[in-house]
Amino acid sequence: MKAPNLLKISIIVLLTCTILAGCKKESTPTATLNERIDASQSKPASNSGDFSNGPYGTVTGTARVFLTGGKYKLVLEGFSTSNGPDLKVYISQEQNPVHFVNLGSLKSTSGNQVYDIPSEANVKDYAYALIYCQQYHHLFGYTQLTF
Incomplete structure (x- = not known):
């Protein structure tokens, strides 16, 4: 084999290995969390909603929006989800996000979790909480939030 062909094959193999190593199927931490808000200084801003599975995962638990210290927070309780890459927590106007606010990366696949809702978001405009692979x-998974 000629050296230029060997070099091309080596580069292709190296690039393929790099791409495959970079694709991580399950990238969300799995340690169980137990985050809480101070219930004595918070009031529910919505009814709780139980998560339903989406077409690509299994999600259980409840979500609720609280007003605490003048700021809204999304609280996931008794939460569990199948793992996946690039999982985010959204509040959305629709079940399939078109108009949504990204609250950040999912902190863990299980446990109680608290996410800050930006002050510029009018929480009453967002009827759903979603777990979404961006x-x-x-x-x-998703749940409907009733205000």
Whole structure:
């Protein structure tokens, strides 16, 4: 084999290995969390909603919006989800996000978790809490929030 062909093959193999090593199927931490808000200084801003599975994952637990210290927070309780890449927590106007606010990366696949809702978001405009794979645009689970 000629040296230029060997070099091309080596580069292709190296690039393929790099790409495959970079694709991580399950990238969300799995340690169980137990985050809480101070109930004595908070009031529910919505009814709790139980998560339903989306087409790409299994999600259980409840979500509720609280007003605490003048700021809104999304609280996930008794929460569990199947793992996946690039999982985010959204509040959304629709079940499949078009008009949404990204609250950040999912902190863990299980446990109680608290997410800050930006002050510029009018929480009453967002009827759903979602667990969403941003990289592949896959809905893992959702719940409706009633204000």
